[in-house]
Amino acid sequence: MKRAVIVQAKRTPIGKKDGILRDIQPHELAAPLLQHLADGLEEKIEDIILGNVVGPGGNVARVAALEAGLPLSAAGITIDRQCSAGLEAIRIACYFVQGGAGSCYIAGGVESTSTSPFPARARFSPEKIGDPDMGVAAEFVAEKYAITREMQDEYALLSYTRSWEAYDKGYFHQEIIPIGDFHQDEELLRKRKMEVLLNRAKPIFKKNGTVTAANSCGxxxxxxxxxxxxxxxxxxxxxxxxxxxxxxxxxxxxxxxPGAAPIPAIQALLKRNSLTIEDIDLIEINEAFSSKIVTCTKELSIPYEKLNVCGGALTLGHPYGASGSIMITRLFYEVQRRKDIKYVLAAIGSGGGIGVAVLFEVAT
Structure with a gap:
């Protein structure tokens, strides 16, 4: 069996909706990444696989490849698995290599909520089952798994602290390709008094609930x-x-x-590979909501010491289709800063109740 490896990884700065990247279309956001990753390999790239959720429709990956000036043979395909889309794109590319379909792919995701033409989200589930918004579903997860407001706020503060520590150490600078004059995540342009915000924040999805703007992503x-x-x-x-x-x-x-969807995915993945959580050295789970992260850590017995060690979406933001790829990019650089790392794992839960988990071993 052929072996698929990741040899380069990059991301753009993350901007708030209607913020620093507000006028940049999805294909324009993705194109600089494609140019960078394809440099010197332009004729070797067999396809571009990008996740996208709320874009303009059509094949964003193809338009981005053409915008980047890649050879016409790099056709491009765009996939939508809601928030799992970017991770799914990488998963597909790895299986293509493993199965012998090709040897060189660019995979990831892109999202421009600022330019999205859709006034409302797509349906996650038929009405007969129920189709809660993600924030409401985060409350459902908190209730089902007995996750308190205090537990969620504690994790949100930890994530915020880790994000700023990583930024101060220059870790995010390693990940980022500038877009025009923008070379820094917008949420890190100004430090907030997170403890105060967490204390003041009110439940926004349910009366007397536990999910607030401060313990949720933007x-x-x-x-x-x-x-x-x-x-x-x-x-x-x-x-x-x-x-x-x-x-x-x-x-x-x-x-x-949906916030609990990574749990069975991770459990099945570990079981099939005869591994336990103790065997995994670093784990990334997308921080859409604190209730999701606390639930996953509680049910899977994941220590915070090995989870989202540089923070994540609670601070930096969650550009839906790109978030899974951002997690892999983070792992790509973090394993190179550490010694004695063997296994890493990334997982994400998304609308419709879908969990995706991907297992890597460190090759360096």
Missing amino acids: IHDGASAVLVMEESMAVNHGFQPVLRFLDSEVAGVLPHY
Whole structure:
């Protein structure tokens, strides 16, 4: 079996909806990433796979590839698995390599909520089952798994602190390709008094609820992508493999509990590979809501010390289709800063009650 490895990873700055990236269309956000990752390999890129959720429709990946000036042969395909789309794009690219369909892909995701033509979200579930908004569903998760407001706020503060520590150390600078004059995540342009905000915030989705604006992610724009290659090809072209794809899993749960969807996906993935949480050195789970993260850590016995160690979407933002790829980009750089890291895992839960989990081993 051929082995798929990630040899490069980058992202744009993340901007607030109607913020610094407000006038940039999805294909324009993605194009600089494609140019960077394809540099010197333009004729070798066999396809571009991008996740996108609220874009203009059509094939954003194809338009971005053309905008980037890539060869016409790099056709491009756009997929939508809601918030899992960017992670799913990488998963697909890895399986293409593993199965021998190709040897070199760019995969990731892009989202411009600022330019989205849709006034409302798409349906997650048929009415006969129930179709709660994600915030309401975050309350459902908190209720079902007995996650208190205090538990959620505690994690939100931890994530915020970690994000700023990572920024101060220059970690995010390693990840980012500037877009025009913008080279920094918009949420990090000004430090907030997070403890005060957490204390003051009121429930926004349910009376007497636990989910607030302070322990939830915002709505954002951004893009991220990685270069996936067959391992021997990567080495022959002078690349150092960093993350080697091992396996992945997709699970479905009741659409009322999307935040819990990573749990069965991670459990099945670990079981099939004869691993436990103790064997995984670093874990990224998308921080759409604190209730989601606290639930996953509680049910899977994940220590905070190995989870989202540089913070995540609660601080930086959640550009839907890009978030899964942003998590892989974060892992790509974090494993290179550490020693004795063997296994890493990324997971995300998304609208409709879908969980995606992907397992890598460190190749360096």
